[in-house]
Amino acid sequence: MADEPLVLGIETSCDETGVGIVRGHTLLADAIASSVDEHARFGGVVPEVASRAHLEAMVPTIQRALKEAGVAASDLDGIAVTAGPGLAGALLVGTSAAKAYAYALGKPLYGVNHLASHICVDQLEHGALPEPTMALLVSGGHSSLLLAPDITSDVRPLGSTIDDAAGEAFDKVARVLNLGFPGGPVIDRMAREGDPEAIAFPRGLTGSRDPKYDFSFSGLKTAVARWIEAKRAAGEEVPVADVSASFQEAVVDVLTRKAVRACKDHGVDHLMIGGGVAANSRLRAMAERRCEDAGITLRVPRPKLCTDNGAMVAALGAEMVARNRPHSAWELSADSSLPVTEPHVPAPGHEHRHGVPHSHHGHGHSHDHVHEVSKDNLYS
Numbered sequence: 117m118a119d120e121p122l123v124l125g126i127e128t129s130c131d132e133t134g135v136g137i138v139r140g141h142t143l144l145a146d147a148i149a150s151s152v153d154e155h156a157r158f159g160g161v162v163p164e165v166a167s168r169a170h171l172e173a174m175v176p177t178i179q180r181a182l183k184e185a186g187v188a189a190s191d192l193d194g195i196a197v198t199a200g201p202g203l204a205g206a207l208l209v210g211t212s213a214a215k216a217y218a219y220a221l222g223k224p225l226y227g228v229n230h231l232a233s234h235i236c237v238d239q240l241e242h243g244a245l246p247e248p249t250m251a252l253l254v255s256g257g258h259s260s261l262l263l264a265p266d267i268t269s270d271v272r273p274l275g276s277t278i279d280d281a282a283g284e285a286f287d288k289v290a291r292v293l294n295l296g297f298p299g300g301p302v303i304d305r306m307a308r309e310g311d312p313e314a315i316a317f318p319r320g321l322t323g324s325r326d327p328k329y330d331f332s333f334s335g336l337k338t339a340v341a342r343w344i345e346a347k348r349a350a351g352e353e354v355p356v357a358d359v360s361a362s363f364q365e366a367v368v369d370v371l372t373r374k375a376v377r378a379c380k381d382h383g384v385d386h387l388m389i390g391g392g393v394a395a396n397s398r399l400r401a402m403a404e405r406r407c408e409d410a411g412i413t414l415r416v417p418r419p420k421l422c423t424d425n426g427a428m429v430a431a432l433g434a435e436m437v438a439r440n441r442p443h444s445a446w447e448l449s450a451d452s453s454l455p456v457t458e459p460h461v462p463a464p465g466h467e468h469r470h471g472v473p474h475s476h477h478g479h480g481h482s483h484d485h486v487h488e489v490s491k492d493n494l495y496s
């Protein structure tokens with residue numbers, strides 16, 4: 117609809133320069149420039165290399181997105197940018213660019229949270245997020261279970277990894293198997309030829325006394341590495357497909373089990389899965405089956421929207437505009453450890469936590485009533 121907010125979003129928290137343009141829940145452009153090939157030989161993202169690549173890619177990627185969307189920069193209702201969490205230098209390139217464009221164009225600036233963006237992107241695929249939303253966020257840097265009564269103002273962590281992130285485990289296991297970087301997509305592919313039950317790898321933090329919603333993947337990674345070492349020491353060939361499938365099964369089993377449990381415990385009848393690891397085919401299949409068995413509706417965006425991109429930032433920015441949230445100040449700074457509980461960074465003086473008075477705005481499609489009802493349900 118033409119009266120929905122038209123927002124450009126800039127994402128530079130890691131190695132992807134992403135620029136997306138959305139109108140409300142409609143994706144108009146999703147331009148990406150990745151420096152992943154420049155990091156591959158180091159087996160992980162090198163922050164300085166990423167920052168420089170963002171700087172070089174920024175203006176051309178913005179121009180490409182505007183062209184793809186067929187809109188003029190002057191028509192935008194706002195510019196959104198990832199303010200954190202992420203690599204400090206990389207974030208700085210994005211926030212500086214966003215400020216420059218917003219200032220030059222006279223548009224409001226919205227510094228938003230990378231994790232909340234990974235959740236909000238699903239509005240581009242499946243429409244308005246239910247409130248509250250239960251989200252399993254699995255990426256190279258994070259693995260969390262989040263309950264979001266309102267993605268623009270209220271995101272609550274239920275649990276997270278106590279050591280490695282799920283994607284990090286994929287990357288480390290891939291390195292031990294000499295499969296290259298990033299590891300997730302290769303392991304996903306290799307696993308298709310393997311037997312997920314060939315090797316019984318450990319399921320971290322699944323004992324009856326373990327924290328219900330936290331994850332641990334470091335022990336699993338070590339178990340896989342030891343298993344491979346033993347094979348090599350015995351002069352035997354490492355069955356890469358079986359190791360990949362069995363490792364992947366262990367990760368996916370724990371992620372889906374805990375996510376479904378969180379939904380049941382909190383009386384939430386749908387689950388959103390986001391972040392790079394949500395592109396994993398086995399995770400999608402197992403989540404689909406387990407959610408169906410539990411009467412839970414699963415929402416997973418298409419793989420391209422799961423990995424880092426600018427559209428997700430634009431999606432959250434558009435929601436900020438639609439709900440008339442305060443914009444950010446020109447002093448907005450990149451915060452490498454921005455807490456997940458802060459979906460955006462409003463100008464100082466604006467209380468952005470609960471109880472914000474939401475005035476109705478031209479773009480308004482306020483869900484405040486629904487929001488209040490669901491919040492009550494949560495606490496009762």
Ligand code: KG4
Pocket residue numbers: 130254255256257258282283284286287298299300301304391392393394395396397422423424
């Ligand atoms: O969200 P993302 O693009 O960047 C971060 O914010 O971290 O996630 C990247 C991570 C990497 O660890 C990568 O190995 C993993 O997501 N990943 C996958 C798959 N595609 C990407 N992991 C498992 N299966 C995949 N198909």
Ligand code: ZN
Pocket residue numbers: 230234255391392423424
């Ligand atoms: Zn991410």
